[in-house]
Amino acid sequence: MFDYLIVGAGFAGSVLAERLASQLNKKVVICDRRPHIGGNAYDRYDDHGLLIHQYGPHIFHTASKRIFDYLSGFTPWRAYQHRVLACVNGLLLPFPINITTVNRLYGLSLDPDTSAEFFAQRAEPIAQVRTSEDAVVSKVGRELYEVFFRNYTRKQWGLDPSELDAAVASRVPARTNYDDRYFTDDYQFMPRHGFTRMFENMLDHRNIKILLNADYREIASDVRYASMIYTGPIDEFFDLRFGKLPYRSLRFRHETHDVEQFQAGPVVNFPNEHDYTRVTEFKWLTGQTHAKTSIVYEYPCDDDDPYYPVPRPENAEIYRKYKALADVTPNVRFVGRLATYRYYNMDQVVGQALATFDQIAGKRAASEHDGPRAP
Template sequence: MKYDALIVGAGFAGAVCAERFAAAGKRVLIIDKRSHIGGNAFDCHDENGVLIHPYGPHIFHTSGKRIFEYLSNFTDWRPYEHRVLAHVDGELYPIPINRTTINRLYDLDLDEQGVTAYLESVREPRDSVATSEDVVLSSVGHDLCEKFFRGYTQKQWGLDLSELSAGVAARIPTRANDDDRYFTDAFQFMPAQGYTSMFEKMLEHPNIEVRLSEDFRAIRSIVEREHTIYTGPIDAYFDFRFGKLPYRSLFFQHEHLGEVERFQQTGTINYPNDQEYTRITEFKHLTGQQHSGTSIVREYPRAEGDPYYPIPRPENEALFKRYHELAEATPDVTFVGRLAQYRYYNMDQVVGAALKAAEELIE
């Protein structure tokens, strides 16, 4: 059979493109090397009946009304505002840093104006902001940097703050008020029946054929199609012609605690300076599920393994640009998604990029 599009990868980027193509009357084959749809956002019930995210917590948030409304075609939503605490010197503090963090950490009683003045007094301005260290020091100064950022970054990226591009640290705000939400987007929800259920609805169109446990390399020369949409690592598509693009990977240690209703105060607790893991997430906070036990996951960053995070450094961006030039010279293939575009995208940004790419191709 000839397809209008072969889509490689059944995560957010691939599923959105498949759904849009199918809705436009086009015949689509979507494949994934894993045995399930949903990519890293795949969720399932563990052996104890708790809904978990095998590849770490995925918390949906967006300020894009169009993106939220599009996904609402495939799921109901559960309101959820994510909160994170950081374990520092044996105590738990809100992160992003806010008024509560400052007052409790330093035994102060500052109002918003006072916190703003305090941060102004400790920050270390930089003439130019090129690295994440520049961002953090110019925002919160040395002590808060050491307590909350440097150790976490070293574990997460295997690099010091001074070795990472400024955009990494710029993702985390600092607040003078008591807002303890991790995100401030207009739309903060979780799919009410889970992500996998949402993906199933996206891919149930009769124009979509799904094949799992399918390697693109094994079928790329066999499947007859008008166009390919590729959401995997861009360097792998070109057989690593210029060398491998660097990624950070993760190891997930899942644990179920029977007859424990709550393990921790918030959905996630970060460990910037203690432990080998970066954070612990308890899924029932995210899903709202009622269960007599609870399931948690510890995340251990590592250098080897499945690619999760493109490492944002100037030399890596330069290497990506060489692959991007190859992609631009391959008109019958569209590259979209975090790995294909070598971008540290949030889920909503992937959805937005996929919608844009699909619309342009369909037109």
């Protein structure tokens, strides 16, 4: 008899399994229909001994000391500040857009003062920013929007930026300084031995049983449990009752090259005619020393594993119907990007899982003072 069946062994499920097992002495069975733990953050050594991210680059960053300290209990870290280049007009330019980007693109000599004026002169006033197009054009103008954002977004999401919520483009704001880091969070690190090792340490507890290659629907009748934590797509849980929630997916083409370095930076974006959106070289991320190098091309698509909830008002309305059902489903908690239809970063999923544990632990603590439970 298990206290919890946790569906999905990614960040949300693994964090909750660890907390429930180690802090509340709960017996947990965690299952995943993939043959490994770690969800999309899963990494592995390929046939050449190179550490690669199977499902595209995952870079950890957070502004939360609590989240960083929690994960530090399961991995040592390697300091790493992520940088991205965009291939534009035959140039490799820093992205998000900063002073160096503009200077090299236009042959200018802007500084922090004059760059702010440069953007202000090109920005188009928009009374109410609703879409990703609005978010970019209102800050940097239409020309930079066309060069860096429009086609990339079309490839990534299968939609024009004018059809997407403003929050998508707001994730990568333009800068009026020389900061070429992709993220500006206080804590920017990579697990020294990889994400999978971190997950292995997290789930290494006597109260946790792991079932892989296992769909929860197939095992639920054979496993006795009191409560469920579900981290998969919420529409699948309810058998698509209100229709399928749209997700964007990715296909990957991994390659190994007989050179120590393939490209000029960790990730190169291609906001142009190529079918792929970006190329990642993993050795930049992992710090591994090796005579060969491994890269991956990313091709966005609709018909593969769900990765990104598509942020549009009509999709949010469908999700609200599923959430209303979830709120009245007894003994099931819905946690994570797919279960709550949110475009969360890894650290945000960890934070949501920790907050969910706090709720569980608080409810349990309160119930202990309410007298004995009814049989």
